[in-house]
Amino acid sequence: xxxxxxxxxxxxxxxxxxxIINCAYSNSASDYFIWYKQESGKGPQFIIDIxxxxxxxxxQRVTVLLxxxxxxxxxxxxxxxxxxxxxxxxxEITQAAGNKLTFGGGTRVLVxx
Amino acid sequence: DSGVTQTxxxxxxxxxxxxxxxxxxxxxxxxxxxxxxxxxxxxxFLIQYYNGEERAxxxxxxxxxxxxxPDLHSELNLSxxxxxxxxxxxCASSVSWQETQYFGPGTRLLVL
Numbered sequence: 001x002x003x004x005x006x007x008x009x010x011x012x013x014x015x016x017x018x019x020i021i022n023c024a025y026s027n028s029a030s031d032y033f034i035w036y037k038q039e040s041g042k043g044p045q046f047i048i049d050i051x052x053x054x055x056x057x058x059x060q061r062v063t064v065l066l067x068x069x070x071x072x073x074x075x076x077x078x079x080x081x082x083x084x085x086x087x088x089x090x091x092e093i094t095q096a097a098g099n100k101l102t103f104g105g106g107t108r109v110l111v112x113x
Numbered sequence: 114d115s116g117v118t119q120t121x122x123x124x125x126x127x128x129x130x131x132x133x134x135x136x137x138x139x140x141x142x143x144x145x146x147x148x149x150x151x152x153x154x155x156x157x158f159l160i161q162y163y164n165g166e167e168r169a170x171x172x173x174x175x176x177x178x179x180x181x182x183p184d185l186h187s188e189l190n191l192s193x194x195x196x197x198x199x200x201x202x203x204c205a206s207s208v209s210w211q212e213t214q215y216f217g218p219g220t221r222l223l224v225l
Binding site: 034036042043044045046049089100101102103105106 | 115117146155156157158161169171203205213214215216217218219
């Protein structure tokens, strides 16, 4: 499994700036990708998802980009707010692998006022 | 609030003991998933149930077992507990396998 906790990469962002969080995945057969946000002491919260037949999807203040060629996923948060401070996980589902959700290691986002 | 409930919120027990964690999925969701989150292993998928049947298995130890009942709530049983089992245990639910999973608030287990 991936390592989290003390060794989480951290992204420091000024309030109002845009944030970009990156995620590399290894399984080219993955069908479905999800970004989750986890605040301290809480469960992961769904942000946005994208299926493997798409390369971009937009939500409210968030955009997910999928580059299957290099197996890379990114989450862009526009006009980052203090409430966006959390750990962000990308996750993938591969039907051939029994439909289990595999999480990446996570990135901690700290928003500076 | 995701609509997924988990009890208890916190659990403190001793090594060798057995505990049961409970999860109620969102209304209408047939799939339930269990995850373990520890500092050194991140979020690890344990097991999935769909409409009462086991569908997928992840890194679940033999000392752990789960079931999903006819009313769709699920229980995760952890036995012969070891110090290393201390972690956050999350339950998630979804309508079906490729739909978004919604997570509960978790149960924090501390084994002393």
